[in-house]
Amino acid sequence: MSPDNDLNSLINSALDIFKDREVFPVEYKKKKYWVKRGRRSGSNLLQHFAWKMLHFPLLTPAENQSEEESVIYETEKIKRMQSLGIAVPSLVLIEKRFFVMEDVGTPLYILLKKNSNIFPQIYTAIELLGALHRKKEYHGGAQLRNITMKDSELFFIDFEEKFSSEVSLELLQIRDVFMFLLCLSKHNFEYDYHFLLEKYISASGNNDIKKELEKISISLKFVEKILKPELIRNLLDKDTLALAKLLETISYQRLPTKKRAGG
Numbered sequence: 001m002s003p004d005n006d007l008n009s010l011i012n013s014a015l016d017i018f019k020d021r022e023v024f025p026v027e028y029k030k031k032k033y034w035v036k037r038g039r040r041s042g043s044n045l046l047q048h049f050a051w052k053m054l055h056f057p058l059l060t061p062a063e064n065q066s067e068e069e070s071v072i073y074e075t076e077k078i079k080r081m082q083s084l085g086i087a088v089p090s091l092v093l094i095e096k097r098f099f100v101m102e103d104v105g106t107p108l109y110i111l112l113k114k115n116s117n118i119f120p121q122i123y124t125a126i127e128l129l130g131a132l133h134r135k136k137e138y139h140g141g142a143q144l145r146n147i148t149m150k151d152s153e154l155f156f157i158d159f160e161e162k163f164s165s166e167v168s169l170e171l172l173q174i175r176d177v178f179m180f181l182l183c184l185s186k187h188n189f190e191y192d193y194h195f196l197l198e199k200y201i202s203a204s205g206n207n208d209i210k211k212e213l214e215k216i217s218i219s220l221k222f223v224e225k226i227l228k229p230e231l232i233r234n235l236l237d238k239d240t241l242a243l244a245k246l247l248e249t250i251s252y253q254r255l256p257t258k259k260r261a262g263g
Ligand SMILES: Nc1ncnc2c1ncn2[C@@H]1O[C@H](COP(=O)(O)OP(=O)(O)O)[C@@H](O)[C@H]1O
Pocket: 022, 023, 034, 036, 089, 101, 102, 103, 104, 105, 106, 107, 145, 146, 148, 157, 158, 159, 160
């Protein structure tokens, strides 16, 4: 990983020009790269408290990291993913406060917003997430904006999220799947719940995922009820509305087939 001096100086001036941006692209010899600065991360007391009370995967508190630590953590994770054969961007340069990686294309959510037909990619993405989980890893931010496509190949990006070693891998993997589904709800992506999860199950080998998602939806039944009335729905922000929709989808799957069909 030894970029030439021209690339180095290009990056240094770009860091100055894009002072306010944490992640930005640069072009060098007609090739695109991304510079990502390290950033502080962590969770506040309220998040820790909410997590202790509810144990809801989306509330899993992130570990505190300094800027430097977040660069080390993310680049080490990218290297590990690469060694496991998971499609991630190649690293070009690692410095104390930032790192540079190759461009791996366009995030799926941008393609979705452009109304591209990305049905096949969504199903491939959940399989890739399953394959990542089979290798005893988790993503930490498994949303469509962190899955990209380049030349019809899918890649995972954005591995900075770090969780306490007290949080089990199993829970972090359920969190990944839940976040992925939540993101589909948020983008109003209509999908076949069972078909999608079967793809995940065969890739990951985790036969318990549907049961685990149901457990979440049962434990959040009260949230689902509070968010049900039309009047309330009109007041909700996009994220909460997506959560309400996803909880409904999961609990709908629990109903016997006859009832589901309205019989
Ligand atoms: N290697 C890359 N290839 C293509 N796009 C990238 C790459 N790295 C970052 N991006 C773009 O920058 C955005 C932010 O980068 P990301 O690592 O996801 O940071 P954040 O933590 O801010 O979400 C991504 O959603 C994507 O659009």
